Amino acid sequence: ETGVTQTPRHLVMGMTNKKSLKCEQHLGHNAMYWYKQSAKKPLELMFVYSLEERVENNSVPSRFSPECPNSSHLFLHLHTLQPEDSALYLCASSREPYSSYEQYFGPGTRLTVT
Amino acid sequence: KNEVEQSPQNLTAQEGEFITINCSYSVGISALHWLQQHPGGGIVSLFMLSSGKKKHGRLIATINIQEKHSSLHITASHPRDSAVYICAVGPFTGNQFYFGTGTSLTVIP
Numbered sequence: 130e131t132g133v134t135q136t137p138r139h140l141v142m143g144m145t146n147k148k149s150l151k152c153e154q155h156l157g158h159n160a161m162y163w164y165k166q167s168a169k170k171p172l173e174l175m176f177v178y179s180l181e182e183r184v185e186n187n188s189v190p191s192r193f194s195p196e197c198p199n200s201s202h203l204f205l206h207l208h209t210l211q212p213e214d215s216a217l218y219l220c221a222s223s224r225e226p227y228s229s230y231e232q233y234f235g236p237g238t239r240l241t242v243t
Numbered sequence: 244k245n246e247v248e249q250s251p252q253n254l255t256a257q258e259g260e261f262i263t264i265n266c267s268y269s270v271g272i273s274a275l276h277w278l279q280q281h282p283g284g285g286i287v288s289l290f291m292l293s294s295g296k297k298k299h300g301r302l303i304a305t306i307n308i309q310e311k312h313s314s315l316h317i318t319a320s321h322p323r324d325s326a327v328y329i330c331a332v333g334p335f336t337g338n339q340f341y342f343g344t345g346t347s348l349t350v351i352p
């Protein structure tokens with residue numbers, strides 16, 4: 130039990146669809162993260178939230194829209210994606226939004242854009 | 244050039260072998276993390292260290308801050324150790340990690 134859950138685990142969507150990824154953490158952490166993992170590439174940080182406020186946005190295209198309604202839930206809204214957006218999307222949380230704190234990862238959502 | 248370099252990229256070992264995975268980084272860091280990712284995607288944090296050495300079961304992690312280098316050792320390897328091992332560093336400033344591309348380990352019975 131990692132304490133971080135993600136839904137759905139798999140998602141196939143067309144380029145004109147709108148879908149959302151959901152992440153929930155049951156660890157009482159203050160920081161939550163979205164990462165993208167593409168084949169043969171390092172994990173890429175997309176967004177960081179601390180106590181529901183976005184503190185980091187790594188030049189992510191606007192077709193990815195995060196939402197953090199409270200410190201336990203994080204969403205990633207997807208619209209008009211491109212095939213190159215196909216990847217594993219991982220959510221993580223940590224006690225505080227600093228790199229000296231251990232991160233706890235969810236199982237990921239495998240996204241395929243057709 | 245990636246701030247974090249891992250070697251080897253792929254590693255195949257016989258069960259029982261001693262395994263070493265290396266990580267070099269180019270930035271000043273507050274902490275270095277070793278992560279394990281099994282097929283299917285889930286990532287588990289193995290170690291977080293900022294100096295010296297840590298041991299957990301058959302896993303040992305060391306770091307040399309002056310040389311900007313860390314190693315992950317697995318003693319008496321087992322097929323269930325087969326996974327991708329990822330090195331990540333947290334720089335002094337900011338709140339993100341830099342990740343290596345991972346080392347894919349396969350342990351053959």
